[in-house]
Amino acid sequence: MSKIIIYFLLFISTYSMNLNISKLDTQNRKGTVFLSINSFHKIGIDLTSSENTFILNTDIGEYHLKNNKIITPYREYTYLSEPFIFQGKYYLPLELILELNGFHLEGNNIIRSTQPKKPDTLPKRVISLSPGITEKIFALGGEDLLVGRTSFASYPKEVENIDIVGTMFEPNLEVILDKKPDMVIAETHFREKLMSTLNSLNIGVTKYHTPTNIPEIHGSITDLGVLLGRSLEARGLNASLKDKTSYTQYILRDQKIPKVYYVLGSGKTDITPGGDTFINSLIELAGGENTAKEKSGWRYSLEELILSNPDIIFGSQRSVDNMLMEENYHFLTAIKDKKYYIIEDDSIFNLPGPRALTEGIYEMAKIFHPELAEKLKCLY
CATH class of the missing domain: 3.40.50.1980 (Nitrogenase molybdenum iron protein domain)
Incomplete structure (x- = not known):
């Protein structure tokens, strides 16, 4: 066990390693590479199984995988690459497990994914000025943090329970201040003048670039998860989405x-x-x-x-x-x-x-x- 931990620490510190998948215990199903639990141990992944539940310990916390669900403290996410038993050994999808550990596969190399810097303090009262951001906050299980949203936000249905603070392009400053937020989150359309005003009033503002492709959508989920203290959920959501993308490409x-x-x-x-x-x-x-x-x-x-x-x-x-x-x-x-x-x-x-x-x-x-x-x- 100590050798596995040392190997894992070395793996984390170097961010990448030369991995020849053909030399590991692999199975291929529906375009997806699966590894046996022992093979995951060989590359430093802390993965165990107990009563049809897989327990994955990562650098940011613990995941439970059960009945094709990634279980986190605030949300559950489905995935399609179903684990299976072959010749008495459990096999799990390689790229999904890597994603949950903060890594991704490039050719035969395992690369550590970009890790956003954690904020000094986590926000407790958030206003979203972008429908896309609002949707992601709900998807990350952060709706309890939301105290305001724009009239353009309509998904999910539960968003109706969040008070409106104006439109996406014309938010109402007075209403925003009345909500006493400690963080306002917006995207590309947000006006610099309003940002300066909010900053002068000691209200934090985070402005994201509106995604223009699929990798940027995943990146925005990662960034938002770190900002809100939902990093476990962000990795779980991205792992779920990428697994479904791979399945779509296969079909x-x-x-x-x-x-x-x-x-x-x-x-x-x-x-x-x-x-x-x-x-x-x-x-x-x-x-x-x-x-x-x-x-x-x-x-x-x-x-x-x-x-x-x-x-x-x-x-x-x-x-x-x-x-x-x-x-x-x-x-x-x-x-x-x-x-x-x-x-x-x-x-x-x-x-x-x-x-x-x-x-x-x-x-x-x-x-x-x-x-x-x-x-x-x-x-x-």
Whole structure:
């Protein structure tokens, strides 16, 4: 046991090691590498089993894995790479266990993931000025810290119990001060003038960059977890999401990729996510090719749309109806062949949070590859 601990401390201090997976006790299932418990011990992971529960001791605390759930003090997260017994030995998913330990796999190397600096004191009264941040706070089990949110925040349903402090772009300073927060959290849109005012009143402000791709979504979850004292939950949530991403990629492997167009606006100005948006990352993960992937931002032209001639068009009822009413769009094959689809709640795509990587991916994949929809229901 002492050798394992020494090896683990060496592993932590060097941040990486050359790992030849073929020399470990591995099994491959559905595109996922599984390691036996003994192999985890060899690479310094403190993992034990007791009555169908796996106990994982990490540098930030303890996880229990039971019935395909990652159990933390504030939340439980599901995962799909089910542990199994083979020839009398338990096997668990390698990358999920590494994620919970604060590491990730790059080729044959185990690399320590970036660890944000812990705050000197944890906030007890938080106001969120971003719907995406609000969603993540709930996902991390931090809703008990929330004392204010914007009128734009609508998910999860329990957010209705949190008082509104204005809109995302026009928060009410007087209402904010009345809530006596010790931390205000916002994203890219937040105005510097308001930040300076709050700081002058000794109210802490944390402003995050709004994620533009999937890795940045994971990074924002990590950062927020550290800020709120929910690091165990942040790793658990990221491990769950990444495991589901891997499963999605496995199910959609070798599928023909349709060219798709996500309509957000049409007529005088055509609006759709370009290649530098996180929605473009979602489209690719769901097995589609974004028509506007070569564009930056959200603007597109009718000429470009007609030239690209997507196989599939999807969007909200209003957005699709507006397109159908314009004769100029009737030249598109997707319109003529009625390959246009309505998304009842497109907020699942428009907020770069956990729901986008589960429900959002499922709703897109259901449109792009309907024959595989049944296999992807488990993403919820």
